[in-house]
């Protein structure tokens with residue numbers, strides 16, 4: 470592995486970093502070198518190589534100076550004679566607070582499910598207090614995965630699994646696709662070595678057989694875009710990552726030929742309007758497959774992802790997916806919340822995570838539960854299962870777990886809508902309340918204002934814990950009322 474120095478970090482910084490910023494980064498590096506003096510990594514290198522690599526990743530993400538400095542010093546309080554107060558004295562409150570956040574996530578003594586739940590809880594709490602803490606933690610985990618060779622096999626597997634089960638889903642929810650992909654693929658080979666080897670072989674073979682024709686399709690599209698005078702920032706093949714491919718293979722009968730976006734063609738243009746012009750051109754060149762056109766530009770995914778997707782019968786009937794977006798959408802797709810630092814023009818660093826609906830759900834679940842195991846079960850159910858996106862009649866996107874029903878949808882909108890729900894329409898058709906919703910469904914709930922309590926049977930099919938809790942609550946309070954009125958009558 471290549472040794473890095475503070476110059477490598479400085480070299481990544483753009484013109485928006487001042488001389489003082491650079492001086493602070495150099496000062497932090499000198500501090501870290503002294504603090505970690507004599508310590509080695511399991512790979513045999515000087516320990517300080519680890520925090521420097523973490524800081525390099527953060528610099529590549531163009532995070533602010535405080536975050537980069539916190540990356541350099543993140544292991545100081547835990548592993549060296551220097552304390553968080555020493556850091557506060559030399560580097561100020563903000564940096565000390567970030568490092569304290571990283572340290573608090575820390576390492577855990579629990580085992581099994583207990584450990585998993587506690588870890589998850591700490592990550593989420595840190596994230597809500599300052600999302601930069603979690604981004605440092607991701608960079609930390611990334612380098613630990615890259616240097617996993619030197620680690621004991623049982624510990625290696627634990628770190629890899631934890632990455633797949635906790636880190637990657639959170640990165641996904643924050644829309645940091647680039648880091649998520651890297652974390653997943655590094656962890657995949659340690660967590661499931663056989664499966665990794667299988668996917669790698671399938672993928673390499675597929676690339677060999679398909680790349681020529683994909684290149685053809687790309688060139689023909691490119692020619693047409695030039696003819697139509699559409700400025701293009703980028704056009705090229707994008708390969709699906711191994712771990713995502715693996716998960717999709719399991720869903721598609723292990724047949725890689727059924728994964729149409731394994732090699733997708735990605736086109737990045739200059740503005741949103743050009744996205745639609747490109748879509749038109751692609752459809753003029755090739756026949757689109759019905760039901761596979763997705764407009765995430767007009768209807769972004771809840772984590773902010775925007776793009777147009779379409780799957781077409783390309784050259785010689787070859788089925789291929791196109792992903793069309795502009796440069797800002799691309800930044801958001803790759804960097805998610807981190808894009809707010811990466812592309813400074815996207816605006817303030819005070820991203821209000823608490824406004825994101827899934828974070829709101831997490832906080833409310835967290836508040837209502839004390840016991841870790843129960844917390845974990847709910848979280849797993851609601852947050853990390855695969856999600857579907859459905860629409861309200863106003864075109865708002867509602868994000869629900871897979872297999873959610875109209876009743877889950879109703880309670881997601883409002884408790885009263887849930888309690889008064891008497892019917893549902895999906896895509897303008899009347900359906901039963903236990904119908905399983907699908908991605909892209911337009912859902913409309915019929916309510917009856919005179920109805921005040923939910924149907925107990927709903928408990929047998931609802932999927933979200935929010936719906937379950939609210940149904941139980943309403944039934945309970947209903948019984949209480951009934952009981953009180955009965956008592957009144959008898960007295």
Ligand code: MN
Nearest residue numbers: 519543544609
């Ligand atoms: Mn570390």
